Amino acid sequence: MREIEKNTASEGKPNKLPYNLREKKIKNAPYRDMIRAELADDLYDKILSIIVVGKKYKDPNYSAKDLAKDLKTNTRYLSAVINSRFGMNYSCLLNEYRIKDALHLLTDKRYAEKTIEEISAMVGFSNRQSFYAAFYKYVGSTPAGFRKQKWEQKK
Secondary structure, three states: OOHHHHHHHHOOOOOOOHHHOOOOOOOOOHHHHHOOHHHHHHHHHHHHHHHHHOOHHHOOOOOHHHHHHHHOOOHHHHHHHHHHHHOOOHHHHHHHHHHHHHHHHHHOHHHOOOOHHHHHHHOOOOOHHHHHHHHHHHHOOOHHHHHHHHHHHHO
16 A cells, blocks of 8 residues: 555545545556567667657657657557556656656756746646646655755755
8 A cells, every 4th residue: 555545544534545646557468568578678778768868758748659750660569668668658657757857956946936837847747737646646745845845954
């Protein structure tokens, strides 16, 4: 059970996750096992190069279809590689890098004057709600709460 659920269960409240988060379901997709390892490794490296090194995760309109087009493959194959190599789907992959970037920006004094919404847009989220939900999922607190806590620790 996740820490968030433990806290709500111990308080006698129903086990409802905040921000409409859901438990991860493990799906058995046979096509994932049919991918040749060499091709999957090659695609894995190219995905990292485009998404991380090329910072495409910062583009809120960059879709799995766009990535598949850049890699000259189809979305089903791309999805299978992302699921098998990264252990998550395309959206979660992008959100993970976005949140890592946001964590840095929220604690960097050069961005202290930026609002949470501005930082959210800077890292690639298209709306406030999706940023807050993803942030809470990965960090366990809201962006404002995280920022406040880090600034208090620095004092």
